[in-house]
Every structure is written in C-alpha cells, then in structure tokens.
Amino acid sequence: QVQLEESGGGLVQPGGSLRLSCAATGNIFSINDMGWYHQAPGTGRELVATIDRHGNINSADSVKGRFTISRDNAKNTVYLQMNSLKPEDTAVYYCYALITTMSLDLLREMDYWGQGTQVTVSS
Numbered sequence: 001q002v003q004l005e006e007s008g009g010g011l012v013q014p015g016g017s018l019r020l021s022c023a024a025t026g027n028i029f030s031i032n033d034m035g036w037y038h039q040a041p042g043t044g045r046e047l048v049a050t051i052d053r054h055g056n057i058n059s060a061d062s063v064k065g066r067f068t069i070s071r072d073n074a075k076n077t078v079y080l081q082m083n084s085l086k087p088e089d090t091a092v093y094y095c096y097a098l099i100t101t102m103s104l105d106l107l108r109e110m111d112y113w114g115q116g117t118q119v120t121v122s123s
Contacts (some may be wrong), residue, residue, distance in 0.1 A: 002028060003024070003025050004097055006117045009093060011120045012121055013122070013123050014086060014121055014123055019082070020093055020119075023075065024076040024077070024099060027102070027103070028101060029101055029107060030053075031076060031098070031100070032053055032098040032100070033096070033097065034051060034071055034078035034095075035047075035058075035069060035097075036096065037096055039091055039094065039116075048067065050069070050096065051070070051071050066082065066083050066084045066085075067080060067082050068081040082119070085119075086121060087121050089119060090119060092118055092119075
C-alpha cells in the first residue's frame with residue numbers, strides 16, 4: 001500500500017508564510033511527478049505546482065514568484081514553501097504523486113492523493 005502523509009497547514013495572516021510537506025511511503029518502485037493541488041469551497045481541485053524526478057516544474061500563474069516547490073528524491077518527499085500568502089490562497093491543499101509500484105513482478109503506475117491539509121489566510 002502507498003500513502004501520502006501531509007503536514008504543515010494552518011492559519012496565517014496575509015503576507016505570511018507556510019511550508020507544506022508530503023512524504024510518500026509504502027511499496028514504491030519509483031515516483032515520477034509529485035506536487036500540490038488546492039480546492040477552495042465551491043470550486044474544483046486546481047493545480048498549484050508539480051515537479052518531476054528531474055526537477056522540472058509546472059506551476060499556476062497565480063503562485064509564481066510566491067510559492068516554491070522542491071523535492072527530496074531520497075526521502076520521497078515534496079515540499080511547498082508558500083510566501084506572501086493572500087486570502088485567496090485559502091483552500092484545502094492536496095498532495096499528489098504519480099507512483100509506480102511493483103507486485104508479482106508487474107509494474108503499475110497510478111495517481112495517489114493525500115487526504116488534504118487546510119490552509120487559511122486571514123487577519
């Protein structure tokens with residue numbers, strides 16, 4: 001079984017910072033993409049940023065220059081450093097990973113999601 005364990009959400013004032021972490025554990029053969037999506041009330045889940053195993057990054061225009069995604073391949077962990085937070089960043093943030101597992105000599109690639117961590121930006 002594969003699990004994504006998130007940490008680091010919370011309440012912060014506008015202009016503040018938070019750092020999210022997400023560690024993938026379990027029967028992992030390899031991890032391609034890792035990243036973060038968010039979902040505000042009444043909206044769909046949207047891309048924040050992803051990073052592949054080579055360090056190539058894809059991010060939403062709304063977070064460029066404020067959020068930094070990074071990854072520790074040895075620890076199967078992805079981080080999201082969020083600076084200059086705005087009230088409109090308030091959402092549940094979900095960790096995402098595209099993971100290959102091996103079972104009975106068969107490789108299988110699947111999307112995995114964390115359970116989500118709340119980020120609230122408010123004064």
